[in-house]
Structure formats: structure tokens, C-alpha cells
Amino acid sequence: xxxxxxxSRGKASAAGGANEGPGRITLEILETEDLGRGVELxxxxxxHLMEKVRFDPLFEAASRRHGLKRLKGNQGWDAHQLVREAxxxxxxxxxxxxxxxxxxxxxxxxxxxxxxERGDQWYAxxxxxxxxxxxxxxxxxxxxxxxxxxxLDRALAYRLKI
Amino acid sequence: xxxxxxxxxHANLFHFVNNLAAWHFSCRRHYNQAWLDETGAWTPLEKxxxxxxxxxxxxxxxxxxxxxxxIIPARTEAEAHENLVRMLGTAKADRxxxxxxxxxxxxxxxxxxxxxxxxxxxxxSVRLWPAARSLEPPGSWKSTLELISxx
Numbered sequence: 532x533x534x535x536x537x538x539s540r541g542k543a544s545a546a547g548g549a550n551e552g553p554g555r556i557t558l559e560i561l562e563t564e565d566l567g568r569g570v571e572l573x574x575x576x577x578x579h580l581m582e583k584v585r586f587d588p589l590f591e592a593a594s595r596r597h598g599l600k601r602l603k604g605n606q607g608w609d610a611h612q613l614v615r616e617a618x619x620x621x622x623x624x625x626x627x628x629x630x631x632x633x634x635x636x637x638x639x640x641x642x643x644x645x646x647x648e649r650g651d652q653w654y655a656x657x658x659x660x661x662x663x664x665x666x667x668x669x670x671x672x673x674x675x676x677x678x679x680x681x682x683l684d685r686a687l688a689y690r691l692k693i
Numbered sequence: 694x695x696x697x698x699x700x701x702x703h704a705n706l707f708h709f710v711n712n713l714a715a716w717h718f719s720c721r722r723h724y725n726q727a728w729l730d731e732t733g734a735w736t737p738l739e740k741x742x743x744x745x746x747x748x749x750x751x752x753x754x755x756x757x758x759x760x761x762x763x764i765i766p767a768r769t770e771a772e773a774h775e776n777l778v779r780m781l782g783t784a785k786a787d788r789x790x791x792x793x794x795x796x797x798x799x800x801x802x803x804x805x806x807x808x809x810x811x812x813x814x815x816x817x818s819v820r821l822w823p824a825a826r827s828l829e830p831p832g833s834w835k836s837t838l839e840l841i842s843x844x
Contacts, residue, residue, distance in 0.1 A: 532695065532696050536699070538705055538811065544721070546721065550756075562810065569818065
């Protein structure tokens with residue numbers, strides 16, 4: 532696994548990406564004090580890299596059942612992409628896994644309100660959906676259950692609330 | 694899992710211009726505002742370069758053909774350019790390279806200070822990744838990745 536370190540700006544603004552191909556992630560961290568979040572971002576992005584093995588076939592099937600790919604965003608996320616990102620976000624960073632790393636989950640609803648206030652509509656939408664998935668993903672983590680058809684069907688039932 | 698951390702100027706120049714172009718909703722606006730505050734308003738040359746970059750980024754967006762796959766993993770600038778030529782052909786590769794070159798001066802001012810921030814992050818993280826790896830189930834990141842990825 533190669534981490535490409537990239538510059539960022541602002542306190543607690545560390546971010547990541549998994550667009551550079553297999554075995555590579557980018558982390559945007561400029562302050563050592565953001566390294567705790569950096570570890571969570573690392574897990575989030577590695578999770579994306581590992582989706583292909585098991586998650587993708589399950590998710591593609593669920594997406595077809597629920598017609599997710601027909602729901603296109605005008606400027607931001609398409610639904611298919613948004614749900615995938617929100618599920619991973621409900622794990623880490625600041626999600627259901629965070630307490631096991633000695634860190635706190637965020638209040639996604641409050642964070643979404645703040646994001647909307649500063650005009651980050653795409654991020655606000657992601658936070659709102661992540662917040663809805665948080666209890667569901669927490670339940671699976673506590674029970675040690677792998678992601679399955681039932682979790683995805685329950686997650687996609689939330690689409691009426693988006 | 695072995696973790697290697699890489700810091701390169703060309704990857705960061707690409708990241709800088711890609712974010713400044715703001716061609717995708719996930720580009721981080723607060724970075725751009727901060728970078729502009731630190732280095733001043735656009736020049737006409739830079740504005741043209743951003744338009745050129747945006748056109749290419751939309752043609753080769755995030756996914757298998759993403760431009761960043763040619764540049765960010767490359768070990769040297771020369772390798773990045775060779776990768777781009779292979780991916781885009783010479784004309785488009787040179788066009789993209791010119792777009793990046795238009796920001797050399799502005800980026801240079803940012804990079805002079807920021808590379809000194811990335812190096813301590815890299816050094817400190819060398820201590821963190823083994824710590825993260827050593828966490829044991831239940832509830833470890835390892836078990837979580839297994840939940841996500843294993844049959």
C-alpha cells in the first residue's frame with residue numbers, strides 16, 4: 532500500500548482519496564495534530580480499495596433492485612455513488628469504528644447543518660445520509676456481521692428521506 | 694500490509710492545480726480560498742491554464758482513465774510525463790503539462806513552506822501505522838476491513 536501525501540489547508544481539514552489505482556491512496560494532511568484523523572481516513576480509503584472483492588457485487592445487485600443508478604445528481608453526487616460513500620463514512624472517519632481507535636463519532640446531523648450554512652451542499656447531503664446509516668452500521672459492527680443484502684436493503688430504504 | 698509513504702513535488706503540483714480548477718464538486722473550496730489569499734489573484738495565463746486543465750479533467754475524470762493515475766504514482770517528473778503521453782497521446786499530454794507549468798511560480802511559493810509540513814507528518818505516521826495494524830479484533834480496523842471485503 533502506498534500513501535501519497537498531499538498538501539491541505541485549514542485545521543482539522545485532512546482529507547483522502549482512492550482514485551490513483553490499486554494499492555494507492557492519497558492523504559491530504561499538513562499538520563501532525565491531524566494524524567489521528569489521518570489514520571481514520573487511511574482506513575476509509577483502504578476500505579474503498581477493498582470494495583471490489585465482496586462489497587461491489589452485493590452493492591451492484593442492491594443498486595439494480597432499487598433503481599439507484601437512475602437517480603442522478605444535478606451537480607453533486609449520483610445516488611449510487613452517494614450511498615457507497617455514506618456507508619463507508621458511517622464506518623470511518625468519525626463513524627462506528629472510531630471508538631475502537633480511541634476517537635469519537637461525529638454528530639452527522641449537526642455537521643450537515645454547518646456544511647449547509649457555509650454552502651457545501653454536496654458535503655451536507657453526504658453527512659445527512661451518513662448520519663442515517665450510522666446506527667445501522669454500528670449494529671452490524673457490534674454484532675460482528677459482514678455487510679449483506681439485508682443491510683443494503685435497509686440502507687436503501689432511506690432513499691425516500693434523502 | 695506494508696505501508697509506504699511518498700511525497701513528491703509533481704504529485705502535489707498536480708493536486709494543487711486539480712483543486713484550483715474546481716472542476717468537480719469534491720474539489721475543496723477552502724483550500725483554494727486559502728491558497729489565493731496566500732499567493733494573490735489569478736494571472737490571465739493561469740486563468741487560461743485552469744480552463745485547459747478543466748477540459749482535460751472532464752474528458753478523463755475520476756475512474757480508470759483519471760489523469761492523476763499517470764502523475765501521482767510516478768517516481769519522477771519525467772516518468773509522470775511519459776505516463777501522460779502513453780495515456781493521452783503527445784498533444785494532450787503536452788497541453789496538460791503546460792497547464793501545470795503555468796502554476797509553477799505560485800505553487801513554488803506554497804511548496805517551499807508546505808514540504809516542511811509534510812515531512813514531519815510522514816515521519817510521525819511511520820510510528821502510527823504499525824500501531825494501527827497491531828490492534829486486535831474485535832473492533833479493530835483489521836476486522837472491519839474483513840467485514841467489508843472477505844466472503
